[in-house]
Amino acid sequence: MKIGLIGNPNVGKSTIFNALTGMHQHTGNWPGKTVAKATGYLNYQGIKYEIEDLPGTYSLMAHSKEEEVTRDFVYQGNYDKLIIVCDATCLERNLNLVMQVIEVTNKVIICVNLLDEAKKKGIEIDFPKLKSILKVPVIPVTARNKQGLNELIEALNTTSQETYNFKYDDFLENAVAMVLPLIKNNQINTKAITLKLISNDKTFINNFNYKDEQLLNKVHDAQKHLYEKGIYLEDIDTYITEQIMDKCMKITNQTVTYTKTNYTKRDKMIDKFLTGKITGFISMICLLMIIFWITIKGANYPSDFLYNLFFSFEDNIISFLNFIHTPDIIINCLVFGVYRVLAWVVSVMLPPMAIFFPLFTLLEDLGYLPRIAFNLDKAFKKCASCGKQALTMAMGFGCNAVGVIGARIIDSPRERLMAMLTNCFVPCNGRFPILISIITMFIIIGGSNSSFISAVLLTIVILFGIIMTFVISKILSKTLLKGLPSAFTLELPAYRKPQITKVIIRSIFDKTIFVLKRAILISAPAGLVIWLLTNININDISLLKRCTDFLDPLGHLIGLDGVILMAFILGFPANEIVIPIMIMGYMSLGYITDFSDLSALKNLLVDNGWTLLTAICMLVFTLIHWPCLTTVFTIKKETGSTKWALLSIIIPALTGMILCFIITQIYYLIV
């Protein structure tokens, strides 16, 4: 059986999808989390179900590519059942989509989710009555507790005998009657198709190829009929929606009872604080600082532990390799090149990621992210963009490539491009540890408050990155991406208590696997490459030294040096290998010696000419340089254009270099 999962954004479709198929679509409490189709499978009582999780939409009048995906899926009719997921706490608005869909087909199950939230708010729904009005099964569900899911699956095997017949007003019904006889379709109701044609839905007409001249003439006549009654072509959608919404209101009044009069009071008070003129910004910065502080402080112990674990295991590996008579040079390469880079990356990268991500996910599930978009919209508007860029920026904190894909939630192509190009100005998880290490080594003098001060400084660095996002966005809006800001509405979801233990465990598990996978796929080969570069000599000088010498002049111009630049260049596949490469470059031994504490690392750097200037420029350049390979590749895929992919490399690279250059000049002027 083929099943489609549709519904408003942020009603829990992906949660239901995960529960039914056992997959792990990313969920979060903000509209726009799912931007691509996903397919999963379920076996229940001998029947196999193929389930498609579709992007959320508020109505079948699509005005973005993602909404078209959902609309076209519904109108194509190639499914056995559609599950429309609704939010029990705002049923009236959800009914808009429901009404539009049951007009297309009666192969529908209505799934009313978030029942636990509704109960907390004293909202009661008369499900049998709703079913008798809409003529399709209505199943109450609380997806996150897995309640009601069995009933949902069983309902998939029922067949609805009746169809809901929506009667519009006479003008519209007459217009429909003019075109209806010409439409033939076995899968779905022809009246629904007629309405789409009459309302001049261009993408619908294109995607479904309605080109017959006779038909289009009749449609024209119908539109003229409406025009004579005072309804212009571009207003037909509104005309239809007004009538649907009136019906939704009536149905809601008949089926929903509110037993608590002021159930939104708590959320309103929290929001007044989190979105207040001053309190809003202060709370954003404080939250950021707290998350960083917990990450930095919490990561220390696991890092040390993993580090020691890997290095103590090293001797075992060497003994084993000797035992099977491995040539010395291979041992050298495998252990000192590949293994040590792997060990370094895992022990330094994994703990911060495993802490930051769960914290961030908790914030996401709480529903806080759209409030950030709300607070920052004015600033984005000044850059001819919109607040949703704040959401993609937030996603970029985890991984820039994910942030780029997330830009699909932005409707306007111009603003979407802007979000994609500036996404790398916020550091992804791979760059955080670099920033934290540099700050700890060079800026802190030590002492018991060092994690707190590190957190404050890291926040300042990140804020700088965010400010640069605005600056570059503004510049882009005046040059390459000229245009006017597009219309933009944003739903602020109700705060939901996250399932804390579940999120933490799932997040830590996911991140660990992710880091280990990347370490094996990227860091290990990188270790090999560095080892080769250091051990292959041309005229007695290693390849590596030749490269770093070549890059030295440019490096010094921008407050860095050749080794650092080389590390960033070779770190193109993944930022987490930048520091290991840097260390190996300085040691020119082709391997990392034991660096159990940062002060030994600091000595190595200082011995190689590092000053405060180098540290500052390193921070800035880590923040602002070319995006990683995965991100560039993703940009190419999302935009379909090599030109923009190249620009996505050039713009941050130039910006970073210019900034470092300026900082270098100022430093030499002052010092």
Add this chain to the structure above:
Amino acid sequence: MKLNDLKIDDKAVITKVNADKNIKRRLLDMGVVKGTTIQKVLVSSGDNMVGYFIKGAVVAIRKDDTKDIEAEMIK
């Protein structure tokens, strides 16, 4: 009266929605049509976005986009 003239916590019924095509679609999605009850609940810094409680959810809309919407206040 104009929707933008509402004060925080005021409730009103929408009487007229005038807006350009792009904004109108988004407003439609959120339920901003003639006959809907709406309540102003939040204002962002710089007076840029306004949060309204419509049909059970809080929706933020830019003030510029609602300047031609008219509503009648309910006590």
